[in-house]
Structure formats: C-alpha cells, structure tokens
Amino acid sequence: MREGYESTELMYSGHLACAGCGATIAMRYALKALGDDTVIVLPACCWSIIGGPFPYAAVKVPLIHTAFETGASTASGIKAGLEMRGEPDTTVAAWVGDGGTFDIGIQALSGAAERNDDIIYFCYDNEAYMNTGIQRSSATPWGTWTTTTPSNHPKGQPKKNMMEIMAAHRIPYAATCSVAFPEDMIDKVQKAKSIRGTKFIHIFSPCPTGWKAPSSLAVKIARLAVHTKVFPLYEVEGGMRYHINVNPKNLPVDEYLRLQGRFNHLSEEDVQKIQENVDWEWERLLKKALDTI
Numbered sequence: 519m520r521e522g523y524e525s526t527e528l529m530y531s532g533h534l535a536c537a538g539c540g541a542t543i544a545m546r547y548a549l550k551a552l553g554d555d556t557v558i559v560l561p562a563c564c565w566s567i568i569g570g571p572f573p574y575a576a577v578k579v580p581l582i583h584t585a586f587e588t589g590a591s592t593a594s595g596i597k598a599g600l601e602m603r604g605e606p607d608t609t610v611a612a613w614v615g616d617g618g619t620f621d622i623g624i625q626a627l628s629g630a631a632e633r634n635d636d637i638i639y640f641c642y643d644n645e646a647y648m649n650t651g652i653q654r655s656s657a658t659p660w661g662t663w664t665t666t667t668p669s670n671h672p673k674g675q676p677k678k679n680m681m682e683i684m685a686a687h688r689i690p691y692a693a694t695c696s697v698a699f700p701e702d703m704i705d706k707v708q709k710a711k712s713i714r715g716t717k718f719i720h721i722f723s724p725c726p727t728g729w730k731a732p733s734s735l736a737v738k739i740a741r742l743a744v745h746t747k748v749f750p751l752y753e754v755e756g757g758m759r760y761h762i763n764v765n766p767k768n769l770p771v772d773e774y775l776r777l778q779g780r781f782n783h784l785s786e787e788d789v790q791k792i793q794e795n796v797d798w799e800w801e802r803l804l805k806k807a808l809d810t811i
Contacts, residue, residue, distance in 0.1 A: 529546045530578070532570075537726065539564070540723030541615070543723075544721045545642075548703070558580065559584060561586050563642075567649060589623050593637040596610050597610040598635075615647075617646075634715045643721060645657050651665055654666050659677045669783035684754075688757035688758075690713045691755055692718040694751050695721045696741070699744065709753075742774040747800040750766065
C-alpha cells in the first residue's frame with residue numbers, strides 16, 4: 519500500500535450500519551484510495567441507509583442517491599457532465615450492492631461497460647438483498663438459507679459469476695477485493711483510478727445480520743473465504759490477463775461455513791458438494807492465470 523493512505527479518513531464514525539458491517543469497512547478503504555475529488559453514486563441498497571438521511575451524510579465526498587437499476591447509468595451521466603464542465607480528473611464511482619449489480623442493475627452496468635465509460639463500479643457483495651429483509655439474489659451461493667429460501671428449501675442454484683461476465687465485456691480492469699485484505703483492496707482501487715475506461719471492483723462484504731454470525735467475526739469470515747478459496751483475490755486486465763493476488767492456505771471449506779448460521783442446515787454431503795465445486799472453480803481460475811503469465 520502506498521504511503522499516506524493510512525491517515526486518510528473520508529468517512530465519519532456516525533453512520534447507520536449494523537455492527538460488523540462489511541460494506542461499511544469496504545467504503546472506508548475505498549475512499550482512502552479514491553481521495554476527496556470523488557463523487558459517489560448510491561442506488562437503492564444498504565448504503566442508502568448507512569449514508570444517513572438528507573441533509574446528513576456518512577462520507578466527506580458528494581453522494582448522489584438514485585434508483586435501484588440506475589447505478590452505472592447515473593455514474594456515466596455524471597462523468598459526462600463533469601467532462602463537459604472541464605473537470606475530467608474527478609473520479610465518479612457507483613457503489614452498489616449485489617442485488618443492484620447481479621440482478622436489477624446489470625443492464626445499466628453492461629451498457630456502461632460496452633461504451634467503456636470512464637467510471638469505477640463497486641459491487642459490495644453480501645450475497646442477498648439485506649436491506650429489504652435478507653431475500654436471495656443471484657449472488658446468493660448454492661445451499662444458502664435466506665428468508666425466501668428457508669432451510670428446508672435452501673437456494674438450489676449456484677452463485678452468478680459476475681467477474682466472468684465483466685471480463686467478457688473486455689473492460690480495462692476488473693478485480694476482486696475483501697475487507698479482510700485492506701492493503702490489497704486499496705492498491706487495486708488506486709490502480710483502477712489510474713486507468714481510463716470502465717473498471718469493476720467486486721468486494722466480499724460479510725453481513726453478520728443476514729449471515730447469522732457474530733459481528734466480531736466479520737473480518738475473520740472474510741479472511742476464511744479467501745483461504746478456503748470460496749472467494750479468490752485476483753484481477754483481470756483487458757478481459758484476458760488474469761493474475762491471482764493472494765495464495766490461499768487451502769483450508770477446508772467447512773471452516774468458513776460453520777461460523778455462519780445461514781449454513782447450519784447443510785449435511786455432510788452438502789458440505790462435500792460445496793468443497794468439490796470450490797476446488798473445481800479454483801482449478802479453472804488457476805489455469806486462466808497460468809495461461810496468461
């Protein structure tokens with residue numbers, strides 16, 4: 519991590535997040551890298567509440583609240599307006615949850631990516647629609663309890679691979695980040711800021727409330743997601759050049775699952791199935807990274 523970011527604080531302590539909220543930690547780290555010449559676009563999501571009611575705000579940069587499906591398109595419009603005003607160096611970032619990215623806002627994101635609009639699109643991923651009652655999204659993993667996929671009928675579909683979708687758009691830069699690895703995240707956000715065009719940052723953001731986990735374990739759970747290979751940390755440049763940033767410790771996936779009540783209903787066979795899928799996805803990613811070295 520480059521010097522100086524440790525002391526940069528562009529977020530107030532008086533936010534409205536739940537204890538242990540990964541999305542709040544993620545915003546703090548992102549702003550350290552982005553700096554104060556930044557505009558944040560917030561569609562409907564947890565951060566619509568966390569940011570505070572008008573005229574208050576939890577961050578020290580401009581916030582634009584917008585509709586659920588328009589995070590990327592609003593960011594594109596703000597960037598175009600700033601360029602017309604002769605302010606091309608201001609960073610415009612969309613800050614969107616997994617529901618507004620994987621599901622409701624994917625059309626606007628795909629459009630911005632196809633045009634290669636000069637924005638940074640952040641998806642803070644807590645794997646469900648947490649702000650409206652813990653409903654499943656297409657970011658929710660297979661076998662997960664949510665209020666719309668109860669434990670006797672857990673989610674029966676795998677998590678959508680948004681990184682592969684964005685890499686297929688051949689955008690200049692896409693990367694995964696975790697709140698448990700702040701230096702990696704800050705370096706990636708700073709790198710994204712230096713690149714012109716559409717950048718996609720996918721952040722693993724634990725939700726203790728929705729995941730039925732103690733708030734004190736949020737960062738530990740995020741770290742285990744990386745070291746069990748559930749959520750690898752890597753980046754993709756130009757849709758083709760893959761680079762893995764953190765070598766996982768190859769811990770068994772059960773160490774990650776058993777800390778979260780949303781997985782308490784899983785049988786040993788279910789856990790084994792998840793382990794096999796995680797291993798398969800890791801080998802697939804590893805081949806792509808090796809092929810592009």
